[in-house]
């Protein structure tokens with residue numbers, strides 16, 4: 001077998017649970033942090049932690065290719081601890097250059113159902129002397145905000161701890177208006193599929209306008225994900241969208257690139 005065959009052969013092989021356990025132990029999972037910014041001031045308000053697997057054998061593996069397996073295999077619990085350990089440590093470091101920014105983390109359904117989730121979060125908040133208001137837990141509404149997910153009262157517990165929660169990929173899932181009304185949430189994040197063709201598609205414009213109005217009427221701000229062009233950015237700002245995230249402003253960055261980015265961005269008036 002040629003060298004290339006060996007590499008590509010390995011890349012295409014299905015990922016195994018053993019491999020993921022080893023990767024966790026060897027610290028092959030890393031976080032890239034993508035800034036979220038205020039559309040009116042162009043200043044960063046927080047960052048979202050996006051996980052990457054930098055596998056020596058497979059190369060870069062995107063999160064959607066291994067997170068479902070982490071969940072099925074039960075390794076996700078260990079991963080949740082690692083997530084809060086690493087991101088809150090990094091946030092404390094980032095506060096040296098950007099004291100008011102928050103850290104948003106993505107939590108899947110099974111993570112939200114972990115019995116000791118709030119204890120895990122509290123442990124790492126305390127360890128880093130971090131106020132809970134600087135953390136933000138995102139979950140996607142496509143994971144169905146059904147009774148089964150929320151029956152353990154996790155959202156109430158997070159609210160009691162003063163940890164903000166936001167809804168990711170909004171517009172693609174099952175949120176009922178009744179549920180939205182009850183939830184104590186920090187913001188709605190409009191799914192990037194509506195932004196991708198925003199300028200060409202009047203129906204997407206109508207949907208985005210409706211979400212902005214809905215969010216504002218219910219009392220929470222709205223963020224547009226996946227902004228890639230100046231036109232999209234301007235349109236969203238002119239139509240009352242509060243915050244943005246996307247390649248136009250910045251991709252997800254490793255810590256060593258994020259710190260100078262934040263220092264430069266927050267210095268500007």
Ligand code: C2E
Pocket residue numbers: 034049050051062063064067083106107108168169192225226227228245246247248252
């Ligand atoms: P998400 O939370 O909706 O994250 C946004 C995704 O959109 C990220 O993909 C980001 O890189 C990408 N993105 C941001 N700006 C742009 C843009 O301007 N254009 C385009 N085309 N894409 C943009 P990524 O990093 O591949 O993550 C995919 C999903 O994986 C995330 O979607 C999130 O649901 C999940 N994920 C990532 N990290 C974690 C994690 O630590 N835990 C869990 N449970 N899920 C995670």
Ligand code: MG
Pocket residue numbers: 048106138168
């Ligand atoms: Mg997200």
Ligand code: MG
Pocket residue numbers: 168169189191192225
């Ligand atoms: Mg999203």
